[in-house]
Amino acid sequence: MNISDIQDCLRSLFRIRQQRSLPPPGPKPAFGATIVNQQIKIQLFLPIDYEQWDWLTGHGWRTMDMRENRRRYFRVPRNAVQRMLSASKEEREHIHQRVISYRYPRSRLE
Numbered sequence: 001m002n003i004s005d006i007q008d009c010l011r012s013l014f015r016i017r018q019q020r021s022l023p024p025p026g027p028k029p030a031f032g033a034t035i036v037n038q039q040i041k042i043q044l045f046l047p048i049d050y051e052q053w054d055w056l057t058g059h060g061w062r063t064m065d066m067r068e069n070r071r072r073y074f075r076v077p078r079n080a081v082q083r084m085l086s087a088s089k090e091e092r093e094h095i096h097q098r099v100i101s102y103r104y105p106r107s108r109l110e
Contacts (some may be wrong), residue, residue: 025057036064040100041073041110042081052085059096074104 011017028050029035034043037060048056076099084095 022060023062026063028053029063033063034066035061036073037061037100039071039073040076040104041066042076043078044081045078046082046085048085055089055092072109074108075110 028048029044031047032044034041035056036042041064042061080095080099084092084099087095
């Protein structure tokens with residue numbers, strides 16, 4: 001067990017974890033990029049336009065470099081992402097709410 005594992009256990013034991021603030025929105029992500037919101041992640045297999053990216057950042061989605069990230073996220077199914085991004089603005093809100101509030105099974109935790 002190394003030092004960072006011990007520190008991680010102590011933070012959990014004494015409940016001294018701090019909520020991270022939301023980073024500023026970055027540029028529009030490229031095709032295949034991963035975006036996250038709370039404990040949910042989406043991989044963008046569809047190209048998105050600037051209007052869609054502005055809408056996503058307005059709802060708290062941010063790009064994340066997954067190579068150095070040790071957190072575990074629930075992956076949203078590809079067909080749900082496709083439905084959300086191709087829907088009209090009114091339907092998009094409804095689908096987004098369902099994606100956020102859905103109880104993902106532990107098997108989807110990555």
